[in-house]
Amino acid sequence: VTALLRPPLRLRDGLVTATPQQTLPDPVARAVERVRAEYGDRPFQAPEAHHLADLGFGPREIGAAVRAGALLQLAENVVLLPGAPDDAVRVLAGLPQPFTLSAARQALGTTRRVAVPLLELLDRRGATRRLPDDAREVVRPPG
Structure with missing residues (x-):
């Protein structure tokens, strides 16, 4: 279902919900579409900072896309498509529990820059829990 959802619809806690649709300026909307086209089949890959700039994303444009629900910002210059956290929980639930950062990174096919x-x-959302030895476990299985 997640792959079929586009803003303003999104999957949250196993339910399809609508977020208020904010109209993006045309250049930002085109840049978001390019991100979807380039990274839609690689949901845990984030464009590098130089590629974001090439797409026309600066801090202001990223902020607009995040507010509209078109992108999810994990850190400065680290953005993913909005369904990535739910998809990540599904992947991580399939790992032997508990799992390490390295195992998560490999299972997600991403870099440490994105995985951390x-x-x-996911820890803040209560989907995973960090253990004293820095391993993690899935607390809330995917919906």
Whole structure:
């Protein structure tokens, strides 16, 4: 279902919800579409800072896309498509529990630059829990 959803629809806690549609300026909307086209089949890959700039994304444009629900910002210059956290929980739930950052990074097919803030977001959302030895486990299985 997640792959079929586009803003203003999104999947949150196993439910399809609507977020208020904010109209993006045409250049930002085109840049978001290019990100979807280039990274839609690689949901845990984030464009590098220079590629974001090439697409026309500066801090202001990223902020507009995030507010509109078109992108998810994990850290400065680290953006993913909005469904990535739910997709990540599904992948991570398939790992032997608990799992390490390295195992998560490999399972997600991403870099440490993306995996660290993504796992921190999942921890904050209560989907994963960081253990005393820095391993993690999925607390809330995917919906």
